[in-house]
Amino acid sequence: MNEKDNKLYGLLDFNNIRTVQFGLNYNFQTWYGCSVYFNENSTQQLGYTYYNEIYDSNVHDKFIKEIVECDNDENKVSDNSSNPTKKIQQDNIKTSKNSEQKTTLNEKKQHWLDTLYVCDYCFKYTANRNELLHHMSVCYYKDRLPGKIKYLSPEYTIRRIRGFKHTLFCQCLCIFTKLFLDNKSMFFMVDNYEFFVVYETDGNRPLGFFSKDFLSPEKNNLACILIFPPYQRRGLGSLLIEFSYKISDYEGLISGPEKPLSPFGLIAYCKYWSKRICYEFIDNDFQENATTTLEDISRHTRLKTEDITLALEYMGCLRYSDDEQNGKRTYEIVTKNLMSSIKTHNLKHKRVYVLDEYLLLDI
Ligand SMILES: [Zn+2]
Numbered sequence: 367m368n369e370k371d372n373k374l375y376g377l378l379d380f381n382n383i384r385t386v387q388f389g390l391n392y393n394f395q396t397w398y399g400c401s402v403y404f405n406e407n408s409t410q411q412l413g414y415t416y417y418n419e420i421y422d423s424n425v426h427d428k429f430i431k432e433i434v435e436c437d438n439d440e441n442k443v444s445d446n447s448s449n450p451t452k453k454i455q456q457d458n459i460k461t462s463k464n465s466e467q468k469t470t471l472n473e474k475k476q477h478w479l480d481t482l483y484v485c486d487y488c489f490k491y492t493a494n495r496n497e498l499l500h501h502m503s504v505c506y507y508k509d510r511l512p513g514k515i516k517y518l519s520p521e522y523t524i525r526r527i528r529g530f531k532h533t534l535f536c537q538c539l540c541i542f543t544k545l546f547l548d549n550k551s552m553f554f555m556v557d558n559y560e561f562f563v564v565y566e567t568d569g570n571r572p573l574g575f576f577s578k579d580f581l582s583p584e585k586n587n588l589a590c591i592l593i594f595p596p597y598q599r600r601g602l603g604s605l606l607i608e609f610s611y612k613i614s615d616y617e618g619l620i621s622g623p624e625k626p627l628s629p630f631g632l633i634a635y636c637k638y639w640s641k642r643i644c645y646e647f648i649d650n651d652f653q654e655n656a657t658t659t660l661e662d663i664s665r666h667t668r669l670k671t672e673d674i675t676l677a678l679e680y681m682g683c684l685r686y687s688d689d690e691q692n693g694k695r696t697y698e699i700v701t702k703n704l705m706s707s708i709k710t711h712n713l714k715h716k717r718v719y720v721l722d723e724y725l726l727l728d729i
Contacts, residue, residue: 382478386545387495389486389571390502392596396482400544403491404478412479412493486571486594489538507535511570516562517609519724522602523567524609529556536561539575543592547628559589562609564602573597576606578613579624587614587621591631605719607638612720615668616727622670632676639677642667644713647704658699681707 378399387393403412483498484491488507492498502508512535513527529536536556563575574593579586587610593602607623614621627635646666660671667674678684683703688695707713 396545529559586624588623636680
């Protein structure tokens with residue numbers, strides 16, 4: 367699968383699943399369409415169901431059998447040949463290359479499925495409520511949370527889950543994410559990715575996550591971020607973004623998120639970068655220094671200069687002037703605007719989401 371296929375993989379320009387029943391407590395609408403859940407030859411059937419039918423006419427028993435097998439032995443789920451869900455996903459990957467078929471699917475702009483039932487411990491899915499109920503009563507991840515704890519505060523825990531170790535969990539998480547993010551490619555080749563998943567410290571349900579490509583040549587600290595709809599507006603996005611920078615600090619890197627950002631991601635990041643820059647201006651003596659450069663700010667904030675530029679533009683604090691004689695463009699940081707931004711957004715009191723004392727990055 368080449369880069370271009372990956373980026374387009376599973377994207378639809380309409381919502382083909384109307385709602386998601388997320389665990390037993392939450393039901394919400396999808397934001398974007400995703401063809402990956404479905405059988406390649408039918409918009410009416412989930413991929414794994416189709417696959418089960420080929421092997422066994424008793425779809426229900428087979429589904430349950432697969433879940434129990436996976437639940438009993440996590441290692442088995444990384445074996446493609448014995449895992450129908452994974453096999454059908456790989457078949458779908460091949461199919462995604464067929465642009466003619468994709469057009470046909472896009473033409474059927476109606477809901478392919480009314481409700482997708484998703485386990486909110488592990489993201490396995492079904493079109494049948496009873497199957498979800500049964501699965502959730504035996505879900506492997508209900509009592510055994512995956513990965514290693516990297517942040518442990520009284521309120522929230524962040525766990526690092528490696529794609530190559532918990533392959534099916536990460537793949538199911540990726541497909542689920544496609545229902546809520548439009549422009550990011552979510553890869554099925556999850557081996558090179560780490561997933562930092564946030565839980566309530568006394569809970570066992572994932573609230574949101576970000577992924578990180580640990581082989582990325584650009585050394586980005588974040589590939590994709592999503593807080594699941596029921597848990598938004600709690601500051602969890604800021605918690606995860608701040609945590610991603612803590613990892614970069616720990617690794618001694620000046621880093622940032624993978625580009626392009628989604629429209630929501632761009633706003634979230636501009637807000638985060640702006641606050642961080644404002645706090646630095648409040649704390650540091652370059653407050654009154656007219657010669658402050660992007661590099662100065664980068665040294666203090668550990669943000670990339672290109673990201674600082676975006677944030678300063680977002681706050682209206684960057685003034686450019688073009689020198690026509692030598693064709694050079696210079697910039698000036700308008701400190702006055704920055705100070706009024708601090709006032710407008712009430713940033714005098716610094717809010718910290720990640721407390722260093724709870725970081726467990728070195729284990
Ligand atoms: Zn589950």
